[in-house]
Amino acid sequence: xxxxxxxxxxxxxxxxxxxxxxxxxxxxxxxxxxxxxxxxxxxxxxxxxxx
Amino acid sequence: xxxxxxxxxxxxxxxxxxxxxxxxxxxxxxxxxxxxxxxxxxxxxxxxxxxxxxxxxxxxxxxxxxxxxxxxxxxxxxxxxxxxxxxxxxxxxxxxxxxxxxxxxxxxxxxxxxxxxxxxxxxxxxxxxxxxxxxxxxxxxxxxxxxxxxxxxxxxxxxxxxxxxxxxxxxxxxxxxxxxxxxxxxxxxxxxxxxxxxxxxxxxxxxxxxxxxxxxxxxxxxxxxxxxxxxxxxxxxxxxxxxxxxxxxxxxxxxxxxxxx
Amino acid sequence: xxxxxxxxxxxxxxxxxxxxxxxxxxxxxxxxxxxxxxxxxxxxxxxxxxxxxxxxxxxxxxxxxxxxxxxxxxxxxxxxxxxxxxxxxxxxxxxxxxxxxxxxxxxxxxxxxxxxxxxxxxxxxxxxxxxxxxxxxxxxxxxxxxxxxxxxxxxxxxxxxxxxxxxxxxxxxxxxxxxxxxxxxxxxxxxxxxxxxxxxxxxxxxxxxxxxxxxxxxxxxxxxxxxxxxx
Numbered sequence: 001x002x003x004x005x006x007x008x009x010x011x012x013x014x015x016x017x018x019x020x021x022x023x024x025x026x027x028x029x030x031x032x033x034x035x036x037x038x039x040x041x042x043x044x045x046x047x048x049x050x051x
Numbered sequence: 052x053x054x055x056x057x058x059x060x061x062x063x064x065x066x067x068x069x070x071x072x073x074x075x076x077x078x079x080x081x082x083x084x085x086x087x088x089x090x091x092x093x094x095x096x097x098x099x100x101x102x103x104x105x106x107x108x109x110x111x112x113x114x115x116x117x118x119x120x121x122x123x124x125x126x127x128x129x130x131x132x133x134x135x136x137x138x139x140x141x142x143x144x145x146x147x148x149x150x151x152x153x154x155x156x157x158x159x160x161x162x163x164x165x166x167x168x169x170x171x172x173x174x175x176x177x178x179x180x181x182x183x184x185x186x187x188x189x190x191x192x193x194x195x196x197x198x199x200x201x202x203x204x205x206x207x208x209x210x211x212x213x214x215x216x217x218x219x220x221x222x223x224x225x226x227x228x229x230x231x232x233x234x235x236x237x238x239x240x241x242x243x244x245x246x247x248x249x250x251x252x253x254x255x256x257x258x259x260x261x262x263x264x265x266x267x268x269x270x271x272x273x274x275x276x277x278x279x280x281x282x283x284x285x286x287x288x289x290x291x292x293x294x295x296x297x298x299x300x301x302x303x304x305x306x307x308x309x310x311x312x
Numbered sequence: 313x314x315x316x317x318x319x320x321x322x323x324x325x326x327x328x329x330x331x332x333x334x335x336x337x338x339x340x341x342x343x344x345x346x347x348x349x350x351x352x353x354x355x356x357x358x359x360x361x362x363x364x365x366x367x368x369x370x371x372x373x374x375x376x377x378x379x380x381x382x383x384x385x386x387x388x389x390x391x392x393x394x395x396x397x398x399x400x401x402x403x404x405x406x407x408x409x410x411x412x413x414x415x416x417x418x419x420x421x422x423x424x425x426x427x428x429x430x431x432x433x434x435x436x437x438x439x440x441x442x443x444x445x446x447x448x449x450x451x452x453x454x455x456x457x458x459x460x461x462x463x464x465x466x467x468x469x470x471x472x473x474x475x476x477x478x479x480x481x482x483x484x485x486x487x488x489x490x491x492x493x494x495x496x497x498x499x500x501x502x503x504x505x506x507x508x509x510x511x512x513x514x515x516x517x518x519x520x521x522x523x524x525x526x527x528x529x530x531x532x533x534x535x536x537x538x539x540x541x542x543x
Contacts, residue, residue, distance in 0.1 A: 003119040003183050010122045010179040014129065014172040018281065021168040025289045032295050036308045039299070148536075200490045207487040214477050223540045224473050228487060231469055231533055235491050242494035249501055 075152045077294045078303035084287040085312065091284035098277035105270040119183040126176040128275040129169045130194060132282055133201060134236075136166030140208070141233030144226030154294070156222035159229065160212055161289035165282055167205035173198050193247040197240050204232040218297060325410045329418040336395075337426050347388040347427050348434065354380045355438050366443045373442035374452065374503035375496075380438070381431045381456060382463065382492055388427040389467040389488070390474075390481040392419055393538070397475050406542055412535035420461075420468045420531065428460030448506045451516070455499040458519040465530035466491050472537025495522060 073079045106124040140162035147156040174195060181190045189195070208225045215221035298304045320328070337344055358376050359369060369376075396402040405415045435456050439449050470488040474480030502515035 003117050006119050006179045006183050007121055010176040011125055013175050013179075014125050017168050017172045017175075021165055022281070022285055022288075025285070025292045029288075029292045029295065032292065032299075033308055036295070036299065036304060040305060040308065200493055203486065203490040207483075207490065210483055210486060211473060214474070214479075214483055220540060220543055223543075224537070227533065227537055227540060228473055231491070234529075235494070238494045239490065242497045246497045246501070 075154050077154060077298055077301075078307075080154045081291050081294055081303075081307060082312070084291055088284050088287050088291075091280045091287070095277050095280035095284060098273055098280065102270045102273035102277055105273065110267050110270060117183065119180055122176050122180040124270050124274050126173055126180055127271060128278045129173040129176065130198060131275055132278045133166055133169035133173055133198065135279070136162050136169060136282060137201065137204070137229070137233060137236065140166060141229050144229040144233075147226050148223060148230070151223075153219065154290070156219065156226065157293045157297070158286065158290045159226050160208075160222050161286050161293060163205055163208045163212070163225070163229075164289070165285050167202060167209065169278075169282075170198055170202040170205060174202065191247070193244040196247065197243045200239050200243065201236070204236070208232070322410070322414060325408075326414055326418050329405075329415060330422055333419060333422040334425065337422065343391070344426060347384045348430050350387055351380055351384040351431060351434060351438070354383055355441055358442070369443040370445060373439065373444040374448070374500045374507075376442055377435065377438050377444070377452065378455075378459075378496055378499050381460060382489070382496065384431060385427060385460065385463040385467060386485045386488060389423070389464075389471050390484060392423045392468060392471045393475050394471075394480075397541075402475075402538070403542060406538070412538060413531045416468060416472070416534040416538065417531040420464050420534070423468070424461050424464040428464050431460055432456045444503075445507055448503050451506045451512055452503050454516060455502050455519060458516065458523050459495050459499050462495055462519075462522050462526045463492065465526040465534075468534040469530055469537055472534045472541060474541075475538065476541040495519070498522070 074083065102124065106121055110121070112118055140159050143155055143159035143162065146152065147159050177195045177198070178188050181192075181195075182188050208229050211228050212221050212225035215224055295304055295307070355376065358372070362368060362372070393402060396405070406412055432453060435453050436449065438444075439452060444452060467484075467488050470484045470491075471480075473487065474484045477483060498515050498518045502512045502519070505512035505515060
């Protein structure tokens with residue numbers, strides 16, 4: 001039996017899992033940073049409007 | 052006044068205690084952890100490159116098992132990491148419960164998804180290794196069964212943490228669960244190992260009867276160290292993001308985002 | 313109420329709580345029967361699903377009976393604290409000044425009397441249905457007698473953690489089943505050892521050890537869990 005597809009499958013799926021685990025917090029960070037930037041803009045704009 | 056003086060000029064014997072106290076502050080932890088993350092990733096990549104090269108090109112093929120034994124260099128380090136991650140989570144959980152430090156609560160909870168990922172990778176790699184070795188995609192051997200129970204324990208911690216709305220209460224409840232699981236973990240581990248021998252006469256292991264040559268061990272060692280740096284980098288990254296999310300409206304977060312850190 | 317000194321002695325409070333909970337449980341007698349009926353239904357599903365062949369049933373009987381016991385226990389666990397949580401009496405217990413550990417222990421005892429003991433008492437019937445070899449019945453009952461309290465004890469920790477959740481019951485089973493694995497393994501091993509004519513007392517010894525350990529540790533963990541849930 002050719003073992004290559006099993007080795008490829010194991011390492012491939014393992015790599016996908018670990019890649020996803022590594023990247024998902026980075027995606028969250030991007031999203032939250034964008035949200036915070038938007039929040040800062042809103043506050044500065046309303047701060048300017050008040051003064 | 053006196054507090055600032057102490058922080059700037061700490062008396063030597065209090066420096067370590069002071070440092071640990073500082074780490075409990077979200078802003079300081081964010082910055083401090085951020086310095087380590089790129090280094091951890093770099094070391095992880097270098098070690099993985101060396102380990103994988105050795106695993107595939109240096110180690111000779113095993114006569115009895117064929118090439119599929121090379122899966123071991125993923126399966127075993129991932130298994131070790133999945134168990135170590137749970138221990139780390141339990142220790143952090145204990146500290147979080149006793150001292151009620153928010154940063155430690157967040158660190159403990161960040162261990163869970165990473166540990167679960169390693170457990171899943173272990174199970175899939177083990178299953179695919181088992182197919183050419185045993186003929187079936189799943190074998191109820193001691194390690195795989197233990198890992199499956201470990202996955203359920205992780206899912207329980209993650210599930211409980213997600214189910215409770217208030218973040219600090221959720222973290223404390225999940226930390227207690229992690230501790231209870233940690234106490235049970237050796238019991239589960241041994242009972243499963245023993246269950247395996249009980250029902251099959253002799254303990255079955257994926258590594259089979261062939262003795263392990265020392266040349267086969269080096270990539271294993273390298274990969275198991277590499278994986279720890281992955282864990283460190285991922286853990287710190289997750290903790291930092293969690294802090295940003297929780298402290299959304301605080302000034303230190305605004306400063307961080309403004310400065311692009 | 314002045315000060316935090318609890319009214320009444322420790323053992324008095326313990327017994328009062330057990331009596332109160334038993335009274336409450338017996339007032340809703342139909343609810344008491346529910347885990348019993350569940351147990352019977354689950355067991356009868358196995359021959360229906362696998363086929364009535366007596367030898368096959370006999371082989372899987374120890375595992376099936378124990379798994380049914382696990383399921384029945386988990387089903388009834390949620391009720392352990394929930395009604396007290398919902399009407400606020402649980403909070404009253406917490407601030408009463410009596411140690412929460414003892415309160416947890418009292419409730420665990422009630423749960424076992426109401427849910428675990430019926431399993432033990434029903435086991436001869438289940439054994440007959442599953443064609444369990446008669447010489448193993450004694451050990452089967454012993455494992456259930458020693459094991460079901462452990463199920464209540466460990467389960468109470470899960471209940472404490474999930475009590476504040478609306479759908480706590482679902483998460484509860486996920487949390488608690490991995491912790492039940494060792495008991496399942498040891499208990500079924502004991503019964504199967506008797507069936508094979510092998511020594512079995514060491515397994516009973518392990519179950520005793522498990523009972524003693526969980527009796528000393530679980531109430532503390534359950535109390536800690538309740539404190540977190542109520543915070």
